[in-house]
Amino acid sequence: MSKTILHTKNLTIGYTKGKQKTVVQTNVSLTLNSGKLIALIGKNGIGKSTFLKTITGIIPPLDGEVELNNKNILSFETNALAQELSLVLTEALPSSDLTVYEIVALGRQPYTNWLGILTDEDKAKINEAIALTEIGNFIHKKHYEISDGQLQKVMIARALAQDTSLIILDEPTTHLDLVHKVTLLKLLQKLTHETNKTIIYSTHDLDLAIQMADDMIIFTEDAIFNDQPCSLISNGVFDKIFQNENIIFDPTIGKFKVT
Numbered sequence: 001m002s003k004t005i006l007h008t009k010n011l012t013i014g015y016t017k018g019k020q021k022t023v024v025q026t027n028v029s030l031t032l033n034s035g036k037l038i039a040l041i042g043k044n045g046i047g048k049s050t051f052l053k054t055i056t057g058i059i060p061p062l063d064g065e066v067e068l069n070n071k072n073i074l075s076f077e078t079n080a081l082a083q084e085l086s087l088v089l090t091e092a093l094p095s096s097d098l099t100v101y102e103i104v105a106l107g108r109q110p111y112t113n114w115l116g117i118l119t120d121e122d123k124a125k126i127n128e129a130i131a132l133t134e135i136g137n138f139i140h141k142k143h144y145e146i147s148d149g150q151l152q153k154v155m156i157a158r159a160l161a162q163d164t165s166l167i168i169l170d171e172p173t174t175h176l177d178l179v180h181k182v183t184l185l186k187l188l189q190k191l192t193h194e195t196n197k198t199i200i201y202s203t204h205d206l207d208l209a210i211q212m213a214d215d216m217i218i219f220t221e222d223a224i225f226n227d228q229p230c231s232l233i234s235n236g237v238f239d240k241i242f243q244n245e246n247i248i249f250d251p252t253i254g255k256f257k258v259t
């Protein structure tokens with residue numbers, strides 16, 4: 001059964017530096033349910049990463065509240081929060097000598113004791129994540145010996161091993177070719193539908209998001225839209241956003257075309 005997993009109330013997102021506030025988006029009021037693959041769309045610099053950082057508690061809201069499972073995100077202890085949500089960033093890893101397996105195993109950190117000893121359950125979750133993301137043939141390599149696309153899958157495997165009800169990914173398809181983009185989105189789709197997890201991912205691959213996401217959140221300068229792709233198409237939302245003399249949205253095929 002679908003339940004509310006994340007709720008934002010009149011959120012203002014942005015940054016504080018000393019006394020200076022930079023407001024990125026205001027009035028972000030969204031209710032997101034379990035078991036959904038949700039694509040976050042918007043042009044460069046509109047505030048997608050800022051939103052993801054705010055709903056994961058990395059930066060505080062400038063105003064309003066984020067509730068995760070009916071609890072204010074800022075009231076969670078670090079470990080308790082890590083058991084509820086996982087975050088996959090595309091930024092380069094800090095320098096280390098870790099193998100791929102060790103990186104995936106880090107996903108179990110919120111559950112292990114201070115010695116970090118893995119139980120049979122931890123190992124089973126790690127192996128399941130490795131199998132689902134199909135990274136088994138390079139788990140003994142160091143993380144700097146694999147390609148950017150492979151590393152992206154490894155970071156997703158780590159989030160899966162963390163086994164949280166909410167997974168948040170910032171541009172997970174960036175380094176992937178078309179076949180791997182689709183494979184990854186199919187995997188995310190499968191996870192949401194079979195395990196009732198909620199996955200929010202930011203992306204610039206609008207055509208793929210229209211085809212594969214259950215819901216979309218669209219940030220624009222004037223408004224935020226949150227609906228199923230087919231409803232957004234029939235309400236003419238894509239005709240208004242990304243307006244440019246070079247591209248036009250064709251609602252009959254659900255795709256952008258170069259003019």
Ligand SMILES: Nc1ncnc2c1ncn2[C@@H]1O[C@H](COP(=O)(O)OP(=O)(O)OP(=O)(O)O)[C@@H](O)[C@H]1O
Pocket residue numbers: 015022024042043044045046047048049050051
């Ligand atoms: N640490 C920061 N301090 C102040 N302003 C910031 C900071 N990080 C980002 N910004 C600004 O906030 C705005 C939103 O940036 P954000 O990274 O959230 O956009 P985005 O939608 O994720 O963009 P992209 O698609 O290019 O990744 C931009 O104007 C950016 O310059």
